[in-house]
Amino acid sequence: MPKDHGIGASPKRREDVRFLTGAGNYTDDINIYGQAYVHFLRSDVAHGKINSVDTSAAEGMPGVVRIFTGADFEGVGGLPCGWQVTDRHGEPMQEPAHPVLAQGKVRHVGDPIAAVVADTPEQARDAAEAIEVDIEELPAVVDMKAALQDGAPKVHDDLKNNLCYDWGFVEENKAAVEEAFGKAAHVTTLELVNNRLIANPMEPRVAVGDYSRATDESTLYTTSQNPHVIRLLMGAFVLGIPEHKLRVVAPDVGGGFGTKIFHYAEEAFCTFAARQLARPVKWTASRSEAFMSDAHGRDHVTKIELALDADNNFTALRTETYANMGAYLSTFAPSVPTWLHGTLMAGNYKTPLIYVNVKAVFTNTVPVDAYRGAGRPEATYQLERVIDKAARELGVDPVELRRQNFVTEFPYATPVAVEYDTGDYNATMDKLLEMIDREGFDARAEESKKRGKLRGLGVNCYIEACGIAPSNLVGQLGARAGLYESATVRVNATGSISVMTGSHSHGQGHETAFPQVIAEMLGIDESMVDIVHGDTANTPMGMGTYGSRSLAVGGSAMVRATEKIINKAKKIAAHLLEASEADIELKDGAFSVAGTDKSVAWGDVTLAAYVPHNYPLEEIEPGLEETAFYDPSNFTYPAGAYACEVELDPDTGRVTIERFAAADDFGNVVNPMIVTGQVHGGLAQGIGQALLEGAAYDENGQLLTGSYMDYAMPRAEDVPFFQVDHSCQTPCTHNPLGVKGCGEAGAIGSPPAVVNAVVDALQRAGKDVTHIDMPLSPSRVWAAMNG
């Protein structure tokens, strides 16, 4: 029988009441008396030398408060990069400056050149149109391989070339991998593109800067997944404002998907301008601006080779990837194709030798950074595609080839520097096969054929590293931040609880799931617990939400703080019960003396803590509030097996997804309904990547997909009713909840399933098609069939 409260129950999401009734408080809902509005004048060319920016006519326009250009930011820091990658030769990556407003050159369509602050948004836009910009257009570099050729135009004139870094991992294994390939009985090679995506959260980015002359305090309201990180980066590296004079608030946020992790120029600008003008300054992105200024995702061009012995055991894996950084380094961009990608190349398999080479390249395009999955989808896609191709070349069952090579003993140290603590890949594969009725496929394919359609089945596995991350480890890998999480559990006098967390909820359901954990530990009702997040003024320093980390890391911090609460509360209870602390038990919201009927209720203990008339003041302090910081000792490793069944219209190339099943191992699950919802969302985005989405530039660096007229988002009709299961559970061994994280799995595991299924459909129909690059739009599928 399912639980009705606490861990394992599925209460409905309490935050949805305000989200669904228009009562949310999003950044654009925040309006401060006297605020001015900023409009950014953005480059409409991909690459150019700024000869002059003449604002004189614009300054006289109605309502204009002030116009800023790059010159106004010359004494101000640029946007920092939070991760330094060291290349194959031990050299640090090339790290260009990233000014808040362009200085000297523009480097992508959308690069901000000037910012007009005016009394109304319309006046700001009118004045921006009156700015006279003289830009000498330069040849743009868009294609990564072309960008690395000698003589290619340089995105940054002060760098040696357009190569950010050439990373080898594990460099010491390179020769051994080559040797293994020399001895291989079979080698499968696949070249593929992991398509560039634009996250498109429903809520565009917004920033409101405010400044108090009375207290010299700055406040930034922003659409962020991690307000403390923004405060640290912007305060310390851009504007020089110490933390105690800078507050960052990320209120309700309407979806992040990674693209709201990063510190953006518009945030720094609004904070800076508010101080300069002593007036609140607000910016709300239009959807068009979002397309050209939100960090994009993915954009890898990869060659992967898999070596097998005569018994079809994987003996070595070698990959070469070109990873697009765009025009500047976004906050965590360098880490995505390296440490979040190379370390996952073992997948679910015991391949003994792996070598990953990544060349990160600057181009005249929007910066690229983490997007749901971040590096792990890129790793999973290429690995699961090449395994599928190998199975076809060898004439073996793709499921059996995978099973044969599964890691089955844990802990397992991969050859790419991580150690999987737990997992059971056969269990999720068994569950998947149970869900998909593989035996019935032929009958379904026959039925499709009668209607002139082709049917295909694709299966794959995935593994990801979540719960980012052990700070000491990522520090060695180049992270310029720690990646712990924090929680303060404040028990109020009457027993209600406020939990201040450094995690940030932007759709994940923290306000529902986190109280389930606290309530379970204390034996009280969930309605007594509220979650407070998103404001640096009232939450402890925490690193925010991304990388499926909030429950595994933030939840663990809550557990640690709650344990401290329980320890202290037991001392108070022992005093009230005149018993020994060692004999006090907490159960169902009451403290009792073991072996007796003496007990005291939770509320009596909490009241005593704040009204300490009868209280051991000589031993412990009054009050009941504890803080914990939790730094994980390892990543967590959610894993699973996915299957997709497609129908393909050979006349048009149109692919429809008929069935999709996901068998995930997330370790322990706190709220199964929320987990299912997270998987649904991830699957929709993964299917979007596989079939629909793809950002495209022309050779001049113009964004061809600058609106929903050309950038295809998945809609309800594009996805089937998903079969989702997370009953296979191998709890994480190193965090107190045994949880692994579920936010990104769907987006990581689904693209290869879709592509494998389409290739399967075509091959069953006798078409000699071994690969099609995503998105598998009708025209691409048709072209592949008729190529």
Place this chain on the structure above:
Amino acid sequence: MYAFDFEKPGSIADAVAALKDEDAQALGGGQTLIPTLKQRLAMPSKLVSLTGISEMQGVCKADDGAVCIGGATPHAVVAAEAAGDYPALAELAAHIGDPAVRNRGTIGGSLANNDPAACYPAAALGSGATIVTNAREIAADDYFQGMFTTALDEGEIVTEVRFPVPEKAAYMKFEQPASRFALVGVFVAKYADGVRVAVTGASESGVFRWSEAEAALSSNFSAGALDGLSVPADGMISDLHGSGAYRAHLVAVMTRRAVDAAG
């Protein structure tokens, strides 16, 4: 958007008068014009809304049996009210855009704009419709003059569209994956005096009639009659969503499907 004046006249005569101002622009449902204004890609001095003109609203049947649709009639009304007399037309209207588009967008607005990927031009050309304006009647064959180009003069208003009702008809649309406009849409209509086939979405010249298919279908109204027929890829739109060759291929596929659907 830039500032503009706004008028909402109650009669065609008042609308024609209002449109005489320099840079005045007629506004139907605004499904193209309003986004264009929001992007500041147009700067009319005045918008003249046509949606308050009752004589331009609704669906009726003429004495000769033609289905007549007021120029300011939203797609959703056509979908509902033309379903009995001209089901293929109603079906086309029922699948334009999404519910918001269908409840705002008007037939006159669509035909005046003549987007090369819009659905209504295929129905009008495929039905040999008559586009009635405040000044004259224009045969569909004379009306469409290339992408976003029509026979309309400055300030001329589409007040009504008259569709002769065919014996059989169907519209088949293959949607562009992002915009869900027609990547290729084919309207096939069988009349006593012959078959008309109109193609939208595909050509750089906008909606066009596929005369070879019309001839073949006029003598034998079946998908098989189209065997071996194709349109050349030259002159077809080639973009991110499909090459000219792909669009040309889809024209044949969608035509066959439309013939099958027409029965």
